[in-house]
Amino acid sequence: MKVSMRDVANHAGVSVATVSHVINKTRFVSPETTARVHESIKQLGYSPDAIGRIFKTGKKKLVGFIVPDIANPVWALIIEVVEDVLAEYGFKLIIINTKEDSSRELENIHLLSSGIVDGVIVASTLVDFREIQAVIPSDFPIVLIDRTLENANCDSVMLQDFSAIYDGVCRMIEQGNKKIGFITGLMRLSTSRERLSAYQKAMADYGLTVEPSYIQYGNSMAKSAVPLVRNLLDQGCSAIVVSNNVMTGDILQYLTNRGLKNGYDVMILGQGIEGQSDYNLHQMDLMIQPSIELGQLAGKQILERLEHPTHPIKNIVLTSTLSRRIL
């Protein structure tokens, strides 16, 4: 059924070694023999078995990317960036979508790390790095992206959202908003917690009280963030901070539908996506993450780690910016 190198060798009347060398051009083989081998390859329809090769060489030129939510455009963007970086070096990217499900993440990290890929980039939905460590070989190359974990001792490329959110909230306050609501992301994620604390600090710095009900716990995987906004509006909030891009889009749409104009009836500080103009029409303040650079650095970092397994660990932090509407 399946044709192997052995079959080709027999057919061409040479040894498997010669066939291998012809295929990989790894030593001189006379033109006649080469031709004969190629002819046999074509006739038999042979194509080398990647698994056999990987098994022998251990070299895969394959990187895994564990993504929490492929349907979120910001991840789609980062995937593309990472792909481009890897492609430059002849590496391919395998994408795994975890849907923010911890066990799915661990299962897949385990699978990939057990020989399928050379290394992985992980946007983790976990809390503690040791959960990952428990399922991978001790020296397996891994780069965390976007979200930190407790006890992480591996390369990472992170985002610092604190100051962007902080500045944004200050601006809201300075424009007279007192009741400011906050819609969180998944609270187990470092990013969500950082953003919340920026909001809390800004409020505290201006001496404003944060009623517990001002904080609405959401997550980007939920069907809708609308009930959360509605709740905040009902409480009389005049401004709302939204912790991630998916919910931002959801909420803006809700406001439009309800006939509320952002910036007049209510003020929203949300999260935008680099290079995307969808939100232009709302003329609003947005926190913009340097996603492109994030992806580029993560791609470069995993390659560097593969190249130099023993180099010291590198932790990179990028800073998000507040893009301001002129009003």
Place this chain on the structure above:
Amino acid sequence: MKVSMRDVANHAGVSVATVSHVINKTRFVSPETTARVHESIKQLGYSPDAIGRIFKTGKKKLVGFIVPDIANPVWALIIEVVEDVLAEYGFKLIIINTKEDSSRELENIHLLSSGIVDGVIVASTLVDFREIQAVIPSDFPIVLIDRTLENANCDSVMLQDFSAIYDGVCRMIEQGNKKIGFITGLMRLSTSRERLSAYQKAMADYGLTVEPSYIQYGNSMAKSAVPLVRNLLDQGCSAIVVSNNVMTGDILQYLTNRGLKNGYDVMILGQGIEGQSDYNLHQMDLMIQPSIELGQLAGKQILERLEHPTHPIKNIVLTSTLSRRIL
């Protein structure tokens, strides 16, 4: 460095066979031996090498999904659906993003088909199936999704958009539109051609002429479809058919920015995504593809093909619907 089954066997003072049987529970091993083996596994930090196993057994429980554009939400949706179907049967999904690039597609199909996965689902950006056939083993399981290819002789799950577009255009005409523009997708794709011909047939059936300039050639990967709409509007088109969802979103946003109200100033027939409400606010006619069912059927089909390699080829066609605004 890397610890293999052999090391575990030595450490535990048993044979590799016994270790294998302990790990896979593939036959009875005495409790004491089992314990000793487990102890050694823990002490040495052993974890079985997936490649070694795959190499030997040939069983991977891995399916590849070649997607043209991961940033397009409709593909993200389909990916999730396919994942769910496969997960039910213990299969995992590896996603490859081709960005509508033919050579990327072929490279990756070749890679995956050469032993990495059991089979692939492909939303191809190619024209002729023989291009694929040239890079895969003759009996490699493959399911085409969404887009047909010439000379395709493999399973497929396709969409029939013709009638939805046709009906939509007829409706536009019946409402008095005479100059109707059409913005195409990538013309090498079967889907784009089908949609264009539906438009042309509707126009012809009503005796309306289609100026060549009414047809603007776009593609979902382009930065923007705005110049194309602008061109059509400048020509005095009162209605425009948009061939895919990405451009539809792009164009609606442009119209909003420009202060044009869809349905009053100009009439757009675009493509929507199942279960997504983004377009509700525009209250417009939309062609809606049964993407969820599409994904489910593709997932089931590849599994069935893996189970029964010799069953006859199956070609499924689903029909898109025209979702109508009440006006």
Place this chain on the structure above:
DNA sequence: TCATGGTAGTTAATCGTTTTCTTTATTTTA
């Protein structure tokens, strides 16, 4: 006592490549 059967484990072949070490044939050199 010895065939019988069951139990717990070992041996060794195997999957498809790569690659090191040899071998054989041919040419060059002294």
Place this chain on the structure above:
DNA sequence: TAAAATAAAGAAAACGATTAACTACCATGA
């Protein structure tokens, strides 16, 4: 012309797991 050098290709051992075939041991019953 024999020895040395070179050229071309072959033989065989890995890589890490699975698994069919086999062995050693012990208990049982006639």
